Amino acid sequence: MAFISIFILLAAHCIGDYPLQGEFLATHKGENNIILLVHCIIYTACVLAGFVIALPLVSSPVNETILLTIMTVILVSHFIIDKHKCEFIKKLDKNYTKNMEQKKELLVCSFYEDQMYHIVTICTIMILIVCYNYFVFIS
Numbered sequence: 001m002a003f004i005s006i007f008i009l010l011a012a013h014c015i016g017d018y019p020l021q022g023e024f025l026a027t028h029k030g031e032n033n034i035i036l037l038v039h040c041i042i043y044t045a046c047v048l049a050g051f052v053i054a055l056p057l058v059s060s061p062v063n064e065t066i067l068l069t070i071m072t073v074i075l076v077s078h079f080i081i082d083k084h085k086c087e088f089i090k091k092l093d094k095n096y097t098k099n100m101e102q103k104k105e106l107l108v109c110s111f112y113e114d115q116m117y118h119i120v121t122i123c124t125i126m127i128l129i130v131c132y133n134y135f136v137f138i139s
Contacts, residue, residue, distance in 0.1 A: 005054035009122050012050025016043035017118065030086030036079060044075040047122065054126070059133045070125055081117045085110055 020042050029036040051070050055062045088110050096103035 001057040005057045005126065006123070008054040008057075009047065009050045009126065010119070012047045012053075013043075013118060013122060016046030017115075020046060029082065030089060033083075036082055036086070040075055040078045040082065043078050044071055047074050051125075055129065058126075059130050066129060070129075073125060074121070077121045078118065081114060081121075085114045 021039055025035060025039045025042075029039050048067065048071050052062055052067070055066075089107070092103050092106055092110075096106070
């Protein structure tokens with residue numbers, strides 16, 4: 001069941017971070033914090049839905065406090081991670097005008113770094129909730 005839960009969360013992450021983002025949000029989120037926030041809200045809703053589906057498979061039923069906590073952590077962390085990536089890309093655009101090969105490599109690295117942070121955040125939340133529920137029900 002844990003594998004299925006992780007798969008559900010990764011699918012929710014991919015859906016929220018790619019097709020639901022759309023071309024406009026992907027292109028302009030680095031220019032405007034409101035556009036970035038809209039992307040983060042869409043992403044958070046998608047990942048939160050994933051948690052609602054995945055958590056009962058490995059843990060106790062989900063309550064409102066847990067959902068609000070997950071929502072807040074996902075929204076804030078996604079905003080910070082994507083803001084950092086957008087700022088990094090702006091610096092690349094400014095400083096790497098001639099060496100396009102190196103710029104391309106750095107863009108690929110920033111993509112993987114971004115994805116790693118999002119996935120680690122999601123997995124950490126899942127692990128903490130499962131551990132919390134385990135210790136609450138044991139005592």
